[in-house]
Amino acid sequence: MKTRTIIAYSLAAMIVLIVGAFSGWYFFLKTQSQTTATEDAARGYTITPRGNTTEQSSQTSEIERAGFFSRLLSSITGSGTGVSEPLATILTSDISGFSETSAPTSTSTSVVATQRPAQLLHVHTKPVAGMAFISIGGSELLRYVERSSGNIFEANPETGLAERLTNTLVPKIYEVSFTPGGRIIERSLDAAGTIVTTVGSVSTSTSSATSSMMFSSIALPPHIKNITFDPKTGALLYFIREASGVAGIRAEWSGAKPKKVFASTIVHWRPQWLSDGRIILTQNASDDIPGYAYEMKADGTLTSLVRAVPGLTTLPRAGGALLYGQSSGGVLALFVQTQGSAPIRLQMRTIADKCVWSSEAELIAYCGVPQGVTPRRFLDEWYRGATHSSDALWRINATTGSAEIVYTPGTSIDMENLTVSSAGTHIAFMNATDKSLWLLRLAEE
């Protein structure tokens, strides 16, 4: 009897211990989940169970597969994030807490979102190499390239859903430009550190049983320092080193028919090709160093655009308007100039690299403006990745010289590579801190 009592008490004690352990484990997991949720919310997303779409499928979605392959690759290389990527998201509230759902089974066009995405959407949390809005079937989609894989993705700003178009692994894509005709210029480095530039396009593959997209590209000459393209035709202008400096080469979109149109002993230029046909060359910028910008004529001669502005950064617009930044004595300044008028100093302090012109008929531009004080040598440190800013988005009317704040993110975003949809309803930008991709809806009812 005594033995049975001891056993009974022991069992009871074990049960209590087990229940206690499970309870402890439960509360521990709950705490960790809350911590993770808080961190995710700070980054702009919260993962919630599926079911926010009107249609679901048992099939593995392209987006899910993208995440799977990404995680598989990461596990192989030991470099994965360990965090599920919100490749497809539907935002139900604000940036501080939006929900995610899986993508549709095959294409996002068959999915109807139950709720409109939040105003600010963290489209891709992993680094991207570049993005652009493209018009397909009357709607605008945000197409982008993942830096680690070279995979091309497409996000629908209206639904918040994203899908992967290609799955050809091309790691370490540093820069991407989207040119007319759906072509994509990709820039990377080979093992020897040589800049490799390719131009290609996404096409539907018919070789497999299931229809899929593939990216096929053509290699351009190596060592291209800078490249720009005609926004109308896609023709290329690239700068390549030669013994006496750099040569500017014009070529067709594929690199065919290259022709030297420019030569300079000054090596570090940033070319910008505008839709009115003008080509603007700006010296690479540094704090306090006078910078110059020129219009490059067809014969390769230069005519002055902006002269001797310390820390000069420029953003020209077709038609003659110009935004330019100055970094002098630790102070940033932004100026706007319309054709034939004197420059107007705007009230915000930022650089032209954080700005983009809207395609509206009005002279409207958007700029990321650092909140708070920037380091004295902001440009140099920013270019080297040694400093980052936390920006608010401003809207500038170049005609009146006025500016107003549009949006202040609830999280720190160092805006760069801004691009506006042709309808002017959305703006996409990268966070220079981690190269992740964000999308902001501009037209809020």
Added chain:
Amino acid sequence: MAIRYVSSACVFLAAALFFSFPAYAQVGLPGIENSVLITYSPVYPEPGDAVRLSAQSSILDLSKSNVLWRVNGKVIAQGTGVTSADVTLGALGVATNVEVSVAAQDDIVASAQATIIPTELDLLVDSDSYVPPFYRGRAYISPGTRVILRAIPQFKRPGGSYVSDTNINFTWKKNGEVIGSASGRGRSSAVITAAHLFGTERITVEARSTDGLFAHEASYSLSPLQPTLMLYQDHPLFGLMYHQALGPTNFIPDVEMTFVAVPYFAEAQRPEDFALIYAWRVNGKAIPSSAASPNAITINAENSSGRALLGLELTHATNYFLDAKGSWSITFSDSTTLDLFRNLGQ
């Protein structure tokens, strides 16, 4: 900063035509009608500049003479002893015609005319110092690197055409001394070797059209700086993470990582240049650098405290002025605790 801008850039002024024409002399010494001269300041005016005109004469007493100033046919100033007047110049290539007439007490009349055409001269400075691929900033000048100078004149004639570089004589000077090897007709570019640390060199270029009608001058002060060492992760998928330079203290959510030092502005074409000497130290212990990638180091923190104090000194085999240092404290994390929460993208 390697370069200190001295004169406001290169503006090309071209002071253009400066002639003194005789008007007519009623009485007096032969040639006295030519005794008035017009000078102006600044010497090399640019478009839109306010220019101070002055009349001078070694024979006539202008302070007691009646002086009349006309600009493009309009009277802008007149009176006894009015020996100067101000005028604002037009755009590039737009001529401003100036005339001064002097009526002295003894009925001697003299006059002078001048045509001023504003010009511009830009002096661009670049360097062949090392900057990494895709870098959007300027390449600074450090000791031993080459300084590339380019003068871009804008000598626009009233007819609209520009004077080409082949019809311009460029005179390059370093600290006031002419660089003969770089100067000459059409020599719009010059290359010099940067001064040593703490030294400053003043570079001046004068551009003058071969017909003598246009001229301008610009200058810069060059002050070389020590190269800057930056450290980045070399991620197996993302590549070199130029957007995330390591600061003094860092947390790496991994147990192993390769780091790459980038010698910004060093005298080298590549960071693996044989002349560059990388001396790595980890927690005070010297680590031999890799022959193939001397600027890279891989640290595995497995079975260790997970903390590494990384030090690097960069010197040059022949350039004794190159001596850059950097140190970074890095804490690695146990992968088992990281997988749940880490985010490499941040």
